[in-house]
Structures are given as C-alpha cells and as structure tokens.
Amino acid sequence: MNIIVCIKQVPETTDIRINPETNTLIREGVKSIVNPFDMYAIEEAVRVKEKFGGKVTAITMGPPQAEAILKEAISVGVDEGILICDRAFAGSDTWATSFTLAAAIKKIGCFDLIFCGKQASDGDTAQVGPGISAHLDIPQVTYVKKIEEIDPALAGKGWVARVERMMEEGFEIIETPLPALLTVVKEINEPRIPSLKGMMRAKQAKIVVWGQKDLNLDPQKIGLCGSPTQVVKIFTPPPRVGGQMLSGEPKEIADKLVELLKSEIH
Numbered sequence: 001m002n003i004i005v006c007i008k009q010v011p012e013t014t015d016i017r018i019n020p021e022t023n024t025l026i027r028e029g030v031k032s033i034v035n036p037f038d039m040y041a042i043e044e045a046v047r048v049k050e051k052f053g054g055k056v057t058a059i060t061m062g063p064p065q066a067e068a069i070l071k072e073a074i075s076v077g078v079d080e081g082i083l084i085c086d087r088a089f090a091g092s093d094t095w096a097t098s099f100t101l102a103a104a105i106k107k108i109g110c111f112d113l114i115f116c117g118k119q120a121s122d123g124d125t126a127q128v129g130p131g132i133s134a135h136l137d138i139p140q141v142t143y144v145k146k147i148e149e150i151d152p153a154l155a156g157k158g159w160v161a162r163v164e165r166m167m168e169e170g171f172e173i174i175e176t177p178l179p180a181l182l183t184v185v186k187e188i189n190e191p192r193i194p195s196l197k198g199m200m201r202a203k204q205a206k207i208v209v210w211g212q213k214d215l216n217l218d219p220q221k222i223g224l225c226g227s228p229t230q231v232v233k234i235f236t237p238p239p240r241v242g243g244q245m246l247s248g249e250p251k252e253i254a255d256k257l258v259e260l261l262k263s264e265i266h
C-alpha cells in the first residue's frame with residue numbers, strides 16, 4: 001500500500017503574533033515544530049504500513065528549514081520525505097497550497113491513502129486536506145477518529161476503508177473506496193516516540209526537494225498569483241471584558257436582570 005502523509009511546519013506556540021504592517025505571521029524567535037495534528041496523521045500512516053506493507057511518503061510545502069519536520073517523520077517510521085520548496089510558492093493561500101501539494105502527489109504517482117491533520121495550529125482553516133482531495137478528484141473523509149477496517153473485498157471491487165468520523169455528538173461510520181484522503185483528529189491514536197534506530201535513519205536520510213519546474217506548474221496558478229484569497233486585515237480580537245454578577249434572592253436577581261436588559265435595549 002502506498003501512503004502519503006501531508007505535514008506542515010508551524011510555530012511552537014498558541015500565541016500567534018501577526019505583523020500589523022505585512023499581515024503575516026511573526027516567526028522570528030519562535031521554535032518550529034510539526035503541526036500537532038500531523039503527528040497523529042504520521043502515526044496512523046505508519047500503522048497502516050505496518051499492517052499491510054508498502055511505503056509511507058511524507059510531503060511538506062515550506063521553506064528550506066521545513067526539511068527538519070520530514071526528518072522527524074522519518075525518525076518515527078516514514079520511509080521518504082519530499083520538500084516542496086521554491087520562492088515561486090511564497091504567499092500561497094489554502095487554494096494554491098492544496099493545488100501545489102496535489103501536483104506533488106500526482107508526480108509521486110501511485111497512492112492508495114493520503115493522510116492529513118484535521119487542521120494546522122497556525123493557519124487553522126482545515127481547508128488544505130479537502131482541497132487536495134478536490135484537486136485530485138478522490139473521496140475525502142474528515143475528522144477521522146478510527147480506522148475500523150481496510151479491506152480489499154469489502155465492496156467486492158478493490159480496496160475500501162471503513163472509518164469512524166467524529167461528530168459533535170457521536171460519530172458516523174463511513175465506507176470509502178481507495179484511493180481516498182483522510183484528515184485525522186487526535187483521538188485516533190497515540191503517536192510513538194522515535195527510537196534510537198529511527199533517529200539514526202532520519203539523520204542519514206536524503207530529503208528530495210521539488211520546485212516549480214519539477215512539478216511543471218504554471219506560475220499563474222501558484223504562490224501569490226494563484227491565490228484568490230486576499231487578506232484585507234488580520235487582528236487579534238480584544239480580550240473579553242468580565243461579566244456582571246447579580247446577587248440577591250431569585251426574584252430580586254430576576255428583577256435586576258429585567259432592568260438591565262431593558263437598559264441595554266434602550
């Protein structure tokens with residue numbers, strides 16, 4: 001089975017700071033890590049490989065230093081890392097990002113399953129996984145919390161995966177033919193920690209780098225030119241002001257509340 005896992009390098013912080021002049025993330029002085037949800041995607045990809053055999057390829061689109069997260073993926077069982085890196089990709093929105101990643105996956109050629117995280121902890125849109133599946137014209141299942149079964153004969157026509165998809169209340173069971181793209185939530189597994197052997201393998205691994213020419217992409221369809229989204233303004237919402245506590249007997253509180261609501265309306 002050929003499995004692809006898409007991973008993103010993100011700042012190791014939940015306190016995302018924005019440069020108000022350029023409307024871009026301030027990355028200086030912040031350590032970079034694998035997007036936390038992508039660690040679960042990597043683990044699930046490796047588990048599927050361990051069960052069915054085959055190969056796991058991790059891909060990331062990012063700057064040269066994003067090579068580090070591909071090595072981290074290799075240290076926990078991924079076989080190969082591909083870095084999609086070119087100045088021509090700078091300024092990509094989620095459309096251009098998923099278009100470029102889909103082009104890289106087409107270049108890899110043969111694939112049965114693609115794993116993504118539920119969302120990135122910085123951009124936070126959760127659009128890239130579904131975007132890739134749309135560009136590749138393959139089925140997608142988002143918020144997967146368990147792979148129940150992957151079977152060559154479930155539907156009598158090729159490989160089918162049966163998965164549990166997390167909902168607000170409960171879960172759905174969905175069967176999808178392969179190839180398919182799954183985005184995963186953290187309930188799906190417990191990511192392993194790298195072994196010494198894995199760390200040695202990662203250190204020696206050679207990361208493949210593909211740019212715009214390798215993917216043969218029209219410059220108008222990538223980077224800023226290929227990004228239909230315009231960021232007009234980015235800002236941090238002001239902190240919420242504390243609520244007002246009403247005290248007294250229930251009737252007294254109800255009366256005060258009615259008065260307050262009336263004064264708000266006026």
Ligand SMILES: Cc1cc2nc3c(=O)[nH]c(=O)nc-3n(C[C@H](O)[C@H](O)[C@H](O)COP(=O)(O)OP(=O)(O)OC[C@H]3O[C@@H](n4cnc5c(N)ncnc54)[C@H](O)[C@@H]3O)c2cc1C
Pocket residue numbers: 006007008009024035037038041059060061062090091092093094095097098101115116117118119120121122123124125126127128129227229230231
């Ligand atoms: C107009 C515009 C300009 C932008 N310019 C820049 C810029 O110059 N530099 C910049 O860094 N960002 C830029 N961004 C943000 C960039 O578009 C997003 O970070 C990126 O498209 C991923 O979206 P997301 O972070 O919401 O990921 P999500 O959709 O939340 O991620 C979901 C999953 O998709 C996969 N995934 C997401 N991104 C990648 C990736 N790069 N490689 C591999 N897998 C991935 C992962 O599995 C991840 O868990 C820009 C956004 C807009 C709208």
